[in-house]
Every structure is written in structure tokens, then in C-alpha cells.
Amino acid sequence: MAAALQLPSYLDQSPEVAARFERLRQRPVALEVSGLTKTFETTRGTVTALSDVSFSVHKREFMCVIGPSGCGKSTLARVLAGLEAPTSGDVRVYGQPVSGPGPDRGMVFQSYTLFPWQTVKQNVMFGPLMAGASRNSAESEARQWIELVGLTKFENAYPQQLSGGMKQRVAIARALANQPRVLFMDEPFGALDAQTRCQMQSHLLDIWKNVDITIVFITHDLDEAVFLSDRILVLDPHPGRVREMIEVPVPRPRHNDQLFEPSFMAVRKHIDNLIHPPGQEHHKESPVLRLVARDPDIV
């Protein structure tokens, strides 16, 4: 029998990666979450979506949040963005308490949230105009953000004329045009096909390199989390709690070939074990799902 592939520990870091994390820890704290709890009162009682969640994210860090469905990822993003108030605990952006939505924080959702009656350029101009910019300066700002996301040729197109990936590029440009200090992204590529998703991940890293922004990115996808992140926050479900904050040992710049490198596979496997502990795969034997007799060739 072939020997199982021996992976290094996900805690092993090359000297370069360890030095990068050392520098990351020296940077100012962009986002600080302390003892965050969020409960919802429902007809079936109190649901604790998040329980005593604490972590901090440093300036220009790229952090992913991962965890099973229902573990409170979207609730976390909404509380951090100020769209929901926490039940208890404290959220600070560069030391300032968050008490509602603000221009220092941007948000990109999975569903397309562009104004369908406006062109790409008008969608991106919206934020600067609301912030009091003149039409001329809003337009020239919008053009720069549209160029950054590679959609200059489409600045006069309407959202329904764009592919899913292009719409999300516009959503990113529109969020960045408000010049937030922290950007929250809740499964922004979740509705895209696999190939477009990969392209968008590389594209997002290019944008992140060129913009002074700290990113908190929520995903279900293990490869996406490892590919993008400096660190990954793993949440446990019911109630949503911090399971582990993981430093990704994969060097930067990231490229697709790294998916098969031992450090990538080691950290991916570790997170997979945290989220899907061995022995908890109940669905495999679920009688409800077995609609035909067993076939030894189909396993």
C-alpha cells in the first residue's frame, strides 16, 4: 500500500513567513472585537448567534472567517459593519467604537446590490456624491476605481449587461469609492462559477495590494480562505464562538500552483478537520437520502 503523504504541521512557518507575521503584529490594530455576543429573540426562544467573540485585525491584514453554515458569520459581518447592534461586547475601528454604519467601513455581499437603473459609473459615483463630492470629482474618482477593477470599457453599461463576476467587481469598486478603512465581504464570490471565482480571488489580491485597506472576508470555501488570508478565524457553531485563529504558513505573493504545496495542504487539512471533525459525517448513513439499494461499484 502506498504510504500516506506526510504533511508538515500547519504551525510550521518558513523564516520569511514567520518574519512577515512578526511585522504584521507590529502594525496598528484596525479592528478590535471584544467579548461580542449577539442573541436574537425568536418565537422559538432566544438564539445565540455569537458568544463572547474576541479578536483583532491589523492594518492592511487580509483575514478570512470560516465556519459551518449557521455559525454566525453573516451576523458577525453585519455587527462589525454597524448594521446590527451587538447584545453585549465592543467593536472598535482604529480605536473608535462602532455604533452604526459609517464611511470607515464598507461591505460587499454575495447577492448583487447594484442599482439596476444606474450605469457602472453612476453606481460607483453614488458614494462620493453622497459624501458631498462635486459631479466632476465624483466622476473622476469613479473612473479610477473602475479602472482598478478592470472595467473601464464597461463604465456606461448597466448591471444586467454584466456577468456575475463583473457585477461583483463593480460592487467592490463601489464599496472602495467610499474610501473605507476596513472592508467586510460576506461570501462575495459564492454565486460565481469555479473558474470565475478563482480569477476574482487573484484579482481581489491585486486590488488589496494597491489600496490601503484591511479586509475581513467571509467564506465557506477552504481553498479560498487559505489562498486569500494572512490569518483565518475559524468559528464553531451553536453558538458561534472562536475555535481558532490560524496563521496561514503559505508565502506571498500567492499563486494557484500553491494549492498543491505541503504548507497549503497542511493548513487546509487542519481547518477541514476543525469544521468537519472525523466521525461526524452523519449524512453518509442517512436512510432519508438513500433512495436506491447499495451498489458496491458506486461508493
Ligand SMILES: Nc1ncnc2c1ncn2[C@@H]1O[C@H](COP(=O)(O)OP(=O)(O)OP(=O)(O)O)[C@@H](O)[C@H]1O
Ligand atoms: N434576524 C435574525 N433573527 C433570528 N435569528 C437569526 C437572525 N439572523 C441570524 N439568525 C440566526 O443566527 C444564527 C447565525 O446565522 P448567520 O446567518 O449569521 O450564519 P452564517 O454562518 O452566516 O450561515 P451561512 O453560512 O448559512 O451563511 C443562525 O442560527 C440563524 O438562524
Ligand SMILES: [Mg+2]
Ligand atoms: Mg451567512
